[in-house]
Amino acid sequence: MGMDRDEERGCRELLGSLAAKRIKEESKRLLQELDGYVPTLGVVRLGERGEQLSYERGAMKRMEQFGLKAKQFLFPEDVSEPDFFEAFRKINRNPSIDGILLLKPLPPQIRANLADEAIDPDKDLDGISPVNISRVFAGEERGFAPCTAEAVIETLKAYHIPIEGRRAVVVGRSLVVGRTLAMLLLKENATVTICHTQTGDLPAECQKAEILAVAAGRPRLIDESCVSQGCVVLDVGINVDQNGMLCGDVDEIGVRKKAGALTPVPGGIGAVTTSVLAKHLLIAAKRLREL
Numbered sequence: 483m484g485m486d487r488d489e490e491r492g493c494r495e496l497l498g499s500l501a502a503k504r505i506k507e508e509s510k511r512l513l514q515e516l517d518g519y520v521p522t523l524g525v526v527r528l529g530e531r532g533e534q535l536s537y538e539r540g541a542m543k544r545m546e547q548f549g550l551k552a553k554q555f556l557f558p559e560d561v562s563e564p565d566f567f568e569a570f571r572k573i574n575r576n577p578s579i580d581g582i583l584l585l586k587p588l589p590p591q592i593r594a595n596l597a598d599e600a601i602d603p604d605k606d607l608d609g610i611s612p613v614n615i616s617r618v619f620a621g622e623e624r625g626f627a628p629c630t631a632e633a634v635i636e637t638l639k640a641y642h643i644p645i646e647g648r649r650a651v652v653v654g655r656s657l658v659v660g661r662t663l664a665m666l667l668l669k670e671n672a673t674v675t676i677c678h679t680q681t682g683d684l685p686a687e688c689q690k691a692e693i694l695a696v697a698a699g700r701p702r703l704i705d706e707s708c709v710s711q712g713c714v715v716l717d718v719g720i721n722v723d724q725n726g727m728l729c730g731d732v733d734e735i736g737v738r739k740k741a742g743a744l745t746p747v748p749g750g751i752g753a754v755t756t757s758v759l760a761k762h763l764l765i766a767a768k769r770l771r772e773l
């Protein structure tokens with residue numbers, strides 16, 4: 483009754499758990515290739531901030547699930563910059579640490595750009611080093627991309643959603659998510675547009691998308707008017723709305739009426755990030771042992 487095919491099919495839910503499962507299978511193979519060696523993640527945290535603690539817990543749990551080890555390096559929030567960097571360089575050089583996760587944001591006395599430059603690029607699992615950024619932007623295999631940006635690509639691949647030749651729009655241009663994700667989509671041969679706060683007509687740009695990835699950090703920024711029929715929508719946003727509820731950057735109820743597929747929040751992209759981290763740890767360990 484007047485419904486076109488996309489509406490009849492409804493909006494597909496793209497679950498992070500499926501992408502995580504696929505990464506786990508791949509990681510099992512990588513672990514076998516290490517002949518009994520079990521890599522160790524070094525988690526570096528300064529202070530006790532709530533969101534860092536919960537990300538750390540998630541990362542530690544994931545390492546355990548993947549049969550990997552993790553060690554915490556904890557510093558007081560007011561650690562001096564020289565003391566921190568002296569210790570951080572030791573962690574970098576520690577041969578029993580195969581990869582490092584430096585939890586951000588750092589307290590103000592620690593210059594973040596110095597930390598990004600100090601981390602050993604071959605242990606930099608979340609792609610903060612300028613060396614890795616350059617590798618990722620150049621489309622080189624060797625670069626570690628930030629785990630969240632890569633989680634979007636992993637989700638598309640887990641659901642066999644073609645990227646090549648498609649019009650992809652990314653909302654957000656931060657280095658850690660939007661900008662890097664645009665580069666990863668470009669590497670997969672999408673035709674990519676990046677939108678940001680100064681974009682003239684956001685709905686018009688988004689409507690051109692066959693793949694729409696949103697990382698703006700604005701609750702329900704993307705509504706029905708931004709989405710064309712059948713669009714694949716990936717919601718990277720993690721926000722708390724006025725009612726204290728966790729929500730993404732996408733108005734799920736409205737967008738579901740038109741989208742062909744959508745990642746939920748929670749349970750979507752956020753559920754894939756630590757699996758990418760585990761995979762990066764295995765890749766780092768393999769490379770370090772080959773050097």
Ligand code: NAD
Binds near residue numbers: 655752
């Ligand atoms: P950010 O604030 O650094 O960047 C936001 C970007 O969105 C900016 O480039 C800005 O130009 C753009 N933007 C903001 N408002 C906009 C608007 N009204 N119209 C168009 N563009 C707009 O944030 P970030 O670090 O990139 O994170 C983005 C979101 O992703 C946040 O909700 C964050 O919590 C989430 N996030 C999730 C994970 C994860 O899943 N593990 C990891 C990192 C970030």
